[in-house]
């Protein structure tokens with residue numbers, strides 16, 4: 541087990557360069573299992589390699605629960621009309637990868653996993669991503685249960701009711717983050733039960749220089765299930781990739797302060813399996829079989845951000861690195877078009893069913909405004925420069 545890697549400091553992340561020879565060998569062995577032989581590969585910027593892998597050979601199927609899994613290429617019931625109709629098809633996604641990148645039929649596009657990916661995945665696993673396992677309301681009255689929880693801060697708007705998924709459009713930033721820290725923003729779907737039973741799926745963007753050696757935001761997802769704990773992106777078996785043209789882990793464009801805003805539209809929907817949607821494309825899914833408390837539905841959605849830093853370092857910037865109260869237009873990180881999938885339609889949650897909160901109000905702020913057209917859906921702005929103590 542490579543978990544031993546993390547036993548040193550509570551969850552201090554080791555830089556890959558300082559790994560012992562033994563650790564290195566272990567990781568290489570693990571990478572051999574994760575990275576299946578590619579049919580075709582693309583070397584792209586930022587040193588990334590994208591592989592086309594036979595859809596049936598992908599790492600997902602190394603999961604013991606997925607031995608006889610029958611692959612689905614798209615959700616059974618969800619139709620584009622349910623997802624906002626033709627209008628939504630008109631919003632053409634920005635191009636995140638060079639035009640020629642598309643895998644041949646029968647294969648899927650998967651960013652090749654690296655040692656850095658594994659190190660960070662282990663860190664997240666040790667932290668269990670620290671997603672809020674309780675509704676923010678409860679969190680405010682129940683103090684953090686463990687040291688790890690205190691090493692991350694959340695700013696969220698939440699919908700604590702039954703649902704079958706959610707989506708949002710969010711702008712993407714490259715907040716300043718140093719090694720051992722991260723700053724992310726995502727849509728989180730959970731079943732809010734006891735911490736031992738908490739399960740979650742999240743997807744959004746993340747800046748993690750330890751992982752990426754740059755402050756570039758990346759498309760990221762993480763899942764956590766009991767007892768077959770999950771991981772980030774493709775680092776463990778479970779997530780079934782179906783897309784031939786979008787991979788998790790790719791670099792996203794960042795917004796410019798007081799300038800051009802770069803957005804992503806991302807959703808997680810239950811239709812038998814838990815599907816991950818990026819604009820109008822399904823990237824893949826987490827089979828229902830991986831989950832217990834989340835096998836049927838979710839009862840808690842968060843749209844929000846999380847920063848993490850080791851105990852002796854101040855917290856990093858969140859979102860644009862600016863407070864929303866200092867200006868929103870082109871200046872603050874946001875979520876908009878926050879919608880709930882009720883298993884038939886995408887709906888705007890009733891305003892009164894949304895709760896906002898943070899566990900460090902002196903450090904990060906949030907603000908709710910409304911779009912100017914009926915049904916006046918809420919806009920959630922969040923962020924701050926960080927630099928405050930634990």
Ligand SMILES: *[C@@H]1O[C@H](CO)[C@@H](O)[C@H](O)[C@H]1NC(C)=O
Nearest residue numbers: 797798799866867869870871
């Ligand atoms: C933001 O951009 C506007 C228009 O370009 C400019 O007038 C303004 O001074 C800028 N504000 C800041 C804080 O940079």
Ligand SMILES: *[C@@H]1O[C@H](CO)[C@@H](O)[C@H](O)[C@H]1NC(C)=O
Nearest residue numbers: 731732733734832833834835
């Ligand atoms: C989801 O969480 C609720 C509230 O804690 C719990 O009552 C329910 O049993 C959970 N669902 C499953 C399938 O475990």
